Amino acid sequence: MSARKAKPKFWWCATAALAATLAWAPAMANASAEFHFTGSARPLGSANAGSELYREQHTIQGVCRGNQFKPQSHRVEYFDASSDTPFASKQLRYDRGEQPSLLRPDVEFVQPRFNERLTVGYDSGSVAIEWQSPAQGVEQFRLDSNNSLVVDSGFDNLVRQNWQTVVEGGSVNFEFLAPTRGSYYGFVMEPADNKSNSDRIRADHLIQIRPTSLFLRLIVEPILLGYNQQGALTHYSGLTNIRLNQQENIQADIVYSVTEYPPCPLLAP
Numbered sequence: 270m271s272a273r274k275a276k277p278k279f280w281w282c283a284t285a286a287l288a289a290t291l292a293w294a295p296a297m298a299n300a301s302a303e304f305h306f307t308g309s310a311r312p313l314g315s316a317n318a319g320s321e322l323y324r325e326q327h328t329i330q331g332v333c334r335g336n337q338f339k340p341q342s343h344r345v346e347y348f349d350a351s352s353d354t355p356f357a358s359k360q361l362r363y364d365r366g367e368q369p370s371l372l373r374p375d376v377e378f379v380q381p382r383f384n385e386r387l388t389v390g391y392d393s394g395s396v397a398i399e400w401q402s403p404a405q406g407v408e409q410f411r412l413d414s415n416n417s418l419v420v421d422s423g424f425d426n427l428v429r430q431n432w433q434t435v436v437e438g439g440s441v442n443f444e445f446l447a448p449t450r451g452s453y454y455g456f457v458m459e460p461a462d463n464k465s466n467s468d469r470i471r472a473d474h475l476i477q478i479r480p481t482s483l484f485l486r487l488i489v490e491p492i493l494l495g496y497n498q499q500g501a502l503t504h505y506s507g508l509t510n511i512r513l514n515q516q517e518n519i520q521a522d523i524v525y526s527v528t529e530y531p532p533c534p535l536l537a538p
Contacts, residue, residue, distance in 0.1 A: 302338055302531035304329040306501065310521040313506065314469065321350040322521055323511060331363075333533035340371060343422060347511060356382055357511065361422055365391070371426035372419045376448075383512050389420055389448055396420075398448045403515040410451030418453060420446045427458065428476060429500050432536055435460060436474050442481065455481040461493055469522065470506060473498045500535035501527050 308325035325347055331340040343361040348354070361374040368391060376389035386401040391414060398410040419427050424445070431441045440459035447453060461477035472495025479491035495504030505523040513519045 299332045299334055300532075302331055302333050302533060303529065304331070304338060304340070304527075304531045304535075305529040306525050306527045308505070308523045308525045310509065310511070310519070310523045313520040313522055319522075322519060323350060323356075324348045325523065326355075331531065333531065336533055336538050338531040338533050338535050340426065343374070356380070359421075359510075363426075370423070371430070372423040373414065374420060374423055376421050378510060380510075380512060383515060385512070387448055389446070396446065398451060400449055402449070403512070408451070410448075412446075412451065412453065415444070417442070418444045418446060419456075420448075424458075424478065424494075425502055428494065428496065428502075429536055431458070432500060435476055445478070454485060457481050461491070470495050470504045472496060472503050499530070501525070501530070 304327075306327050308327070310322045310325070311319035312322065325345055327343065327345050329340050329343045331338055331342075333339075341362075341364040343359075343363070345359040345361075346355040347357040347359075349356055357378070357380040359376065359378040361376055363369055363371050363374045365375050373391065373396075374389075375391070376387065378387040379385070383403040384401065385403050386399075388399045390397045394414055396410075396412045396414050396418070398412070400408045400410075402408060427441070427443060428435065431439075434441060435458060438460055440457050442455065442457050444453045445456045456478050458476060458478050461475040470493060474496045476494045476496065477491040478494065480486050480489050490507060492507035493504070494502060494506075497503050503525050505521075505525070507520060509519045509521050509523070511519045511521075
């Protein structure tokens with residue numbers, strides 16, 4: 270067969286392959302995906318040197334959309350260092366009904382050893398909180414919501430949404446929910462000093478979250494976050510939601526390790 274006669278057949282094959290690829294692309298655009306990582310918590314300031322306080326196991330389910338991973342739900346299980354049975358758990362929902370939000374998920378956290386249960390939901394522009402506290406029974410709060418409010422692990426998505434701003438030296442102001450206080454407070458997210466924390470926290474990018482109120486800055490230590498180049502959390506340093514006793518929570522350095530990345534990037538292209 271001459272080259273002149275072969276060309277139409279080749280062109281038809283290439284066109285058919287391209288058409289098949291384009292037909293498949295929309296189905297792949299919203300393909301389900303998962304992101305798995307674990308955390309090891311140690312006493313604050315000790316990083317890898319201290320004895321392990323507890324472990325975290327994270328499973329985030331989502332979709333690949335626009336060549337980026339979009340979380341839909343996030344489950345965390347907490348384990349004592351020498352146990353395979355979780356002593357606490359947390360469930361987050363980002364894709365709730367008609368008001369999905371990566372910054373303000375539904376939250377359900379249970380810590381049975383202290384008879385503690387916390388739920389955060391949303392209704393008609395407000396935040397609804399119910400807290401079964403260890404010592405004071407059930408407390409309920411209702412607060413006005415706004416677009417700058419961040420709830421629980423929504424801070425992780427806030428970092429990725431503002432990735433270029435923060436890694437290039439900028440800052441982002443937001444309000445962070447303190448559910449057990451029935452209120453929220455102004456915070457700023459900004460780059461942290463790598464040199465002063467480099468012995469304890471090794472990360473490609475070090476970010477801090479601190480209160481904007483001078484009064485709160487005197488009593489609340491900044492939260493330090495480490496991230497790798499892929500946008501995955503590698504370190505958390507600060508107050509946790511795991512209790513030391515009925516009156517106070519554990520402060521810890523938590524080192525995270527990714528066990529499975531989603532098939533699409535965590536960061537926007």
